[in-house]
Amino acid sequence: MTALLIICFCLILGSLGNPQFPEQEKDPKFWNAWAQRTLKNALTLQELNKNKAKNLILFLGDGMGIPTVTAARILKGQLNGQSGEETQLEMDKFPFVSLSKTYNTNAQVPDSAGTATAYLCGVKANEGTLGVSAAAVRSQCNTTQGNEVTSILKWAKDAGKSVGIVTTTRVNHATPSAAYAHCVDRDWYSDNEMPVEALQAGCKDIARQLFENIPNIDKNHYVWNKTQLLSLNPNNVDYLLGLFEPGDMMYDLERNTESDPSLTEMVDVAIKILKKNPSGFYLLVEGGRIDHGHHEGKAKQALHEAVEMDRAIGRAGLLTSDHETLTIVTADHSHVFSFGGYTPRGNTIFGLAPMLSDVDQKPFTSILYGNGPGYKVINGARENVSAVDYKGNNYQAQAAVPLNAETHGGEDVAVFAKGPLAHLLHGVHEQNYIPHVMAYAACIGEYREHCMSPSGSAGLRPAFSIVAVILSAARLLC
Numbered sequence: 001m002t003a004l005l006i007i008c009f010c011l012i013l014g015s016l017g018n019p020q021f022p023e024q025e026k027d028p029k030f031w032n033a034w035a036q037r038t039l040k041n042a043l044t045l046q047e048l049n050k051n052k053a054k055n056l057i058l059f060l061g062d063g064m065g066i067p068t069v070t071a072a073r074i075l076k077g078q079l080n081g082q083s084g085e086e087t088q089l090e091m092d093k094f095p096f097v098s099l100s101k102t103y104n105t106n107a108q109v110p111d112s113a114g115t116a117t118a119y120l121c122g123v124k125a126n127e128g129t130l131g132v133s134a135a136a137v138r139s140q141c142n143t144t145q146g147n148e149v150t151s152i153l154k155w156a157k158d159a160g161k162s163v164g165i166v167t168t169t170r171v172n173h174a175t176p177s178a179a180y181a182h183c184v185d186r187d188w189y190s191d192n193e194m195p196v197e198a199l200q201a202g203c204k205d206i207a208r209q210l211f212e213n214i215p216n217i218d219k220n221h222y223v224w225n226k227t228q229l230l231s232l233n234p235n236n237v238d239y240l241l242g243l244f245e246p247g248d249m250m251y252d253l254e255r256n257t258e259s260d261p262s263l264t265e266m267v268d269v270a271i272k273i274l275k276k277n278p279s280g281f282y283l284l285v286e287g288g289r290i291d292h293g294h295h296e297g298k299a300k301q302a303l304h305e306a307v308e309m310d311r312a313i314g315r316a317g318l319l320t321s322d323h324e325t326l327t328i329v330t331a332d333h334s335h336v337f338s339f340g341g342y343t344p345r346g347n348t349i350f351g352l353a354p355m356l357s358d359v360d361q362k363p364f365t366s367i368l369y370g371n372g373p374g375y376k377v378i379n380g381a382r383e384n385v386s387a388v389d390y391k392g393n394n395y396q397a398q399a400a401v402p403l404n405a406e407t408h409g410g411e412d413v414a415v416f417a418k419g420p421l422a423h424l425l426h427g428v429h430e431q432n433y434i435p436h437v438m439a440y441a442a443c444i445g446e447y448r449e450h451c452m453s454p455s456g457s458a459g460l461r462p463a464f465s466i467v468a469v470i471l472s473a474a475r476l477l478c
Contacts, residue, residue, distance in 0.1 A: 021083065021345045045095050045423075052451060053420040053441035054280035055325040056156065057316055058434075059091075060119070060175055061309055062112060063291030063302070065334025066414055071299075071367070072306035074349045079307065083346030090314040091329040094416035099428045101412055102333045105134040109410035112291065113186035115332035116178035118432040120151040120284070122439075130174065130206070131182040139185045141198040148182040152435040155445035156282035162274040163281065166266045168249040168305070169288035172206040175332065179284055181209040217241065226261040234272035242266065251289055251301045252308045253393050263287060264312040271319045280324075280442070285312060294335040295405045297374040297396035299367045300350055302337070326419035326441045328434065334409035336370030350391045357382075365390050365397055372399040372406030 024030045061068070069089070077087030104114035107127040117125035117132070128138040136147040157163045165176050172181075172189045183206055188194045191205045204212070211217050220241035223229045229242055244260050252262065261269075267285055274281035287309030293302025313329060320327070341353025343366045352363050363386050374396040376383040382398070389395060399406065415434065417425040421441040425434070436447075443451035 048423050049322070049420050051323060051420040052443055053324065053326040053438070055275070055320060056152070056161075056280075056282045056438050056442055057285065057320070057325060057327045058119070058283070058438070059285045059287070059309065059313055059316075059327070059329040060116075061287045061290050061306060061329070061331045062169075062175060063294050063333060063335050063408070064287065064306055064309075064331035064413070065337065065409055065411065067338050068290065068294075068302065068306055068331075068335065069414060071337075071339055071349050072303050072310065075303045076307050076310065078346075078348060084349065085345060089310045090317065091310060091416040094327070094329065094418040094422070096417040096422045096425050098415045098417070098425045099412040100330055100415050100431045100434065101428065102331075102431050103410065109408050110333050111186070111408065112174035112332050113178065115431060116175045117149070118430075119330065119332065119434045120153065120178045121149040122152070122432050122435045123149050124430065124432050125149075128186050129184050130178045130186055131180075132184060136184050139195075139198075141184060141201040141203040144182060144184050144203055151179045152438055152445065153179040153282055153284065155439055156442070159442070159444040160277075160279040161281050161442075161444070162277040162279075164270045164274050164283045165286075166263070166270050166283070167286040167288050168263055169286065169292075170247050171243070172210060173248070173288060175286045175288060176284070177206050177210075180213045181206045182213075183209065225259050226257075226265070227259075229261050229269055230265065232269060234269065234276070237273050238276075240269075240273060248289060248292065251293065251305065251393075253301055253304050262311075263308050264315050267312040268315050268319065271316060275319070282438075282442075283316075285309075285316075287312075291335075294337055294369075295372075296394075297369055297372040297399060297406050298394050299337065299369075299397050300391075300393050300395065303349065322419045324420065326422060326438060327417070328422075328425070328438065329416040330434065331413040332431075334411050334413055336372070336407055336409045338368055338370070339366045340368075341366045348391070350395075352385070352390070362386075367397045369397055369399040369406050370409075371401035371403045372396070373402075373404055374399040374406075375402035 073087050073089050074084035076089060077084030102110045102115055104110040104127045105124045107114065111127045113130045114125045114127045117123065117130060121131060123133055125132060125134050126136065126138055129136050131149060131151065132144060132147045133149050136143040153163050165179060167176050174186050188205050190207045191199060194205055216239060220239040221237055223242045224244060250260060270283060274283060287305055290302050290305040293305055316327065339349065341364065342355065343353055347366065351366060353366050356363055360382055362382060362384050365385055385398065412428065415425050421437065424437045439445040440447040
């Protein structure tokens with residue numbers, strides 16, 4: 001009887017007009033032609049771009065594991081009226097893709113601080129620590145001194161490049177902090193969050209380091225809303241600090257579009273300011289709230305954040321040239337997020353699987369979490385999702401294990417690359433390899449020698465340095 005009910009349920013769903021795949025896909029010529037076009041493009045990659053990278057851009061999707069990338073691709077297509085699976089994200093168009101191993105030195109499943117130290121400072125570090133080597137121990141102030149490591153943002157600035165940060169989190173959150181701070185505890189946002197002993201021992205909170213460790217930040221032109229940001233003339237601005245919320249930015253689905261800029265709009269302004277420097281620039285862009293959406297079990301929020309970051313990637317591509325700009329898109333870690341259930345082509349990414357559970361005879365959503373706040377038991381049984389708004393913006397997808405906050409995942413994440421020397425990102429690498437590739441491509445930091453002329457004299461040297469830091473959200477009060 002159960003099997004019969006499941007079969008009938010599937011047949012009913014099939015008769016309700018699920019999107020059919022395009023007629024052209026029935027013809028083998030369609031797939032052969034597509035593959036041949038792809039092959040033709042792949043053959044052109046034999047002509048490797050070995051130019052010196054004038055500009056460096058790192059897009060970091062916090063928590064953007066491979067399942068998130070795939071689901072965001074489908075969502076992007078469905079937002080454009082397509083079935084979604086055949087859609088291309090902007091990052092999908094990058095010619096080189098590799099995998100990054102994300103573990104921290106003391107953690108199999110990493111956190112965002114230790115990973116940020118890896119992909120910004122070039123060394124793996126302990127969980128919860130920022131801008132310090134693995135010799136530093138979390139929360140132990142006396143292990144800070146002597147174990148500081150610098151980031152590629154500093155290497156770029158020392159080479160005369162303009163530098164910038166754009167993020168949808170607070171400015172002293174884990175990802176941006178590793179670019180400028182040296183702190184043994186990522187939670188020391190301000191002195192209010194620090195233990196008295198650490199303050200007495202001379203350790204500094206992250207917000208203080210933001211202003212002390214980035215020279216000339218006091219010269220910034222300050223904006224606090226979208227109108228001010230978009231009315232700027234980039235030709236007249238050399239330093240910029242934008243703070244649009246007292247903490248993190250709002251989720252893009254809930255953003256006040258009149259007062260708060262989108263990530264794409266912030267990236268647009270940042271690049272227009274930074275690119276004035278004839279020596280080039282380094283820009284770190286974080287889609288930081290992908291991670292927050294997953295932690296809350298709110299997949300719809302997380303995936304819309306990922307789609308918005310992809311829009312920003314596209315905008316950056318229009319404002320720069322692959323001839324001179326190395327652009328990398330990656331994630332710091334994944335999440336225990338998945339989608340499955342044998343859904344048919346074109347099934348809404350936030351929809352139900354086309355079957356009932358053959359154990360409890362209840363429907364389930366395609367999207368599920370391994371753990372998190374979506375674990376719910378009603379009258380001793382799993383909640384019937386058909387009785388709730390499972391397509392709502394803040395619906396918490398069902399989870400296998402109850403937790404107040406869903407956890408990170410430990411699998412490798414994707415690294416997409418285009419531009420000068422992008423082919424150096426291939427195969428499977430340690431996460432700390434990423435800034436070394438960027439520095440080598442741009443001849444900065446420890447990688448200047450290979451750009452020297454045969455006579456041993458240096459090539460063209462940067463003319464001046466501009467610091468343009470666009471930081472989207474902060475809680476800087478001590």
